[in-house]
Amino acid sequence: MKIIGPEARGRGRALGVSALALALVTSACGSAATPAGGTVAVALQEWAVVPARPSVNAGKVTFNVSNNGPDDPHEMVVIKTDLAPDKLPTDADGKVEEEGAGIEFIGEVESFDPGKSETATFELKPGKYALICNILQDEPDGSKEAHYKMGMLASFTVN
Ligand SMILES: [Cu+2]
Numbered sequence: 001m002k003i004i005g006p007e008a009r010g011r012g013r014a015l016g017v018s019a020l021a022l023a024l025v026t027s028a029c030g031s032a033a034t035p036a037g038g039t040v041a042v043a044l045q046e047w048a049v050v051p052a053r054p055s056v057n058a059g060k061v062t063f064n065v066s067n068n069g070p071d072d073p074h075e076m077v078v079i080k081t082d083l084a085p086d087k088l089p090t091d092a093d094g095k096v097e098e099e100g101a102g103i104e105f106i107g108e109v110e111s112f113d114p115g116k117s118e119t120a121t122f123e124l125k126p127g128k129y130a131l132i133c134n135i136l137q138d139e140p141d142g143s144k145e146a147h148y149k150m151g152m153l154a155s156f157t158v159n
Contacts, residue, residue: 037061037124040156042131044074047151049131055157062121069114074133074147078122080104085130085153094146095136111135129156 037059041052045068067074077096081088081103089100098105106129109118133152137145 039064042066042076042154043068044076044133044152045069046072047147049076049133049152049154051131051154051156054155055159056124058124058126058158060121061124061158062119063109064117064119065109066117067112067114071114072137072147073111073113073135074152075108075111075135077108077132077134078106078124079130079132080106080125080127081130082128083130085132085155088130088132088148088153090146090148093136093144094149096132096134096148098134108134124158126158129158130154131156 036057038056039062040056042063042065043050043052044065063076063078065076077098079088079096079098083102088096088103090096097103106124107120107122109120112118131154133147135147137147139145
């Protein structure tokens with residue numbers, strides 16, 4: 001009896017460890033096999049950035065971006081920030097400082113013409129984001145028009 005006792009406990013412990021290891025392997029595989037992400041349609045127009053949905057799951061996120069113009073080329077810059085989208089740091093012309101304090105530049109769909117669409121995919125972590133057009137346009141009268149200041153900004157959340 002004195003011999004069987006410890007032996008049984010030892011066997012039980014070994015079984016417990018291997019069951020735990022199996023559980024860990026299973027959950028690791030599970031999370032790697034399901035990189036959620038998603039697809040977000042975004043309309044750019046004078047003067048707004050309009051995501052078709054307010055949020056998406058973290059992971060590989062594909063933006064299908066349309067420039068609805070009607071007149072100007074636009075771009076879409078993805079910025080990770082806890083700042084309100086209309087309170088980003090700008091220069092004197094009203095262009096957002098993409099390397100500014102409180103801003104993490106993630107990537108962008110570069111300027112493209114009205115009537116066209118572009119697609120880009122970014123790996124996004126959970127958090128608050130701003131989607132903006134950061135074009136600074138030279139006007140015929142010599143002034144500069146910052147699309148961000150004109151209202152081309154939207155808040156966006158990654159869960
Ligand atoms: Cu624009």
